[in-house]
Amino acid sequence: xxxxxxxxxxxxxxxxxxxxxxxxxxxxxxxxxxxxxxxxxxxxxxxxxxxxxxxxxxxxxxxxxxxxxxxxxxxxxxxxxxxxxxxxxxxxxxxxxxxxxxxxxxxxxxxxxxxxxxxxxxxxxxxxxxxxxxxxxxxx
Amino acid sequence: xxxxxxxxxxxxxxxxxxxxxxxxxxxxxxxxxxxxxxxxxxxxxxxxxxxxxxxxxxxxxxxxxxxxxxxxxxxxxxxxxxxxxxxxxxxxxxxxxx
Numbered sequence: 348x349x350x351x352x353x354x355x356x357x358x359x360x361x362x363x364x365x366x367x368x369x370x371x372x373x374x375x376x377x378x379x380x381x382x383x384x385x386x387x388x389x390x391x392x393x394x395x396x397x398x399x400x401x402x403x404x405x406x407x408x409x410x411x412x413x414x415x416x417x418x419x420x421x422x423x424x425x426x427x428x429x430x431x432x433x434x435x436x437x438x439x440x441x442x443x444x445x446x447x448x449x450x451x452x453x454x455x456x457x458x459x460x461x462x463x464x465x466x467x468x469x470x471x472x473x474x475x476x477x478x479x480x481x482x483x484x485x486x487x
Numbered sequence: 488x489x490x491x492x493x494x495x496x497x498x499x500x501x502x503x504x505x506x507x508x509x510x511x512x513x514x515x516x517x518x519x520x521x522x523x524x525x526x527x528x529x530x531x532x533x534x535x536x537x538x539x540x541x542x543x544x545x546x547x548x549x550x551x552x553x554x555x556x557x558x559x560x561x562x563x564x565x566x567x568x569x570x571x572x573x574x575x576x577x578x579x580x581x582x583x584x585x
């Protein structure tokens with residue numbers, strides 16, 4: 348049990364995501380159970396192996412993504428834009444989302460798979476994916 | 488594939504988005520001068536159809552997809568910079584086709 352709460356704390360703080368402790372604590376003797384908990388909470392694309400990377404999304408990446416999203420959607424300055432902002436809530440349709448992803452690709456010099464790009468709905472998700480791709484990119 | 492956290496998209500919607508992505512990718516390979524022109528036409532065309540075409544009009548959307556794919560191939564394969572060939576007859580009435 349102490350082990351579980353330890354990992355609970357580690358994952359929660361950087362991502363600001365919470366899931367009910369009891370759900371994890373019930374039988375969560377390994378990380379797989381934790382990842383199941385995530386799936387139930389609507390973060391299915393995150394698996395245990397990606398946790399480390401996901402947590403690592405740097406503030407400057409998030410900021411850069413925010414800037415691009417703001418520019419792409421022509422958001423007025425007073426619009427609040429947080430990492431959790433959903434593109435759709437900002438008035439983006441699916442075409443806008445494609446455009447955002449395309450701009451991000453250019454900005455960061457990466458190539459986003461079609462499947463993953465359709466799963467991006469928030470700034471945070473975009474930043475996480477970018478970090479992952481930038482890390483995976485061979486040094487040119 | 489894990490269940491998507493994004494909006495549920497039909498197969499046809501995905502095809503359209505992939506086509507859109509394809510056009511924007513193709514535009515990248517063009518010169519700095521031509522690229523914005525191509526992009527603006529692509530933007531307009533997709534926006535226009537997104538608004539004008541009934542979302543249940545699968546036959547017409549399928550036709551547009553088919554036509555778009557062929558146009559994309561052209562745009563990619565040739566050193567196409569001329570956009571006149573790319574100035575599409577917009578759905579119904581709006582444009583006269585040649």
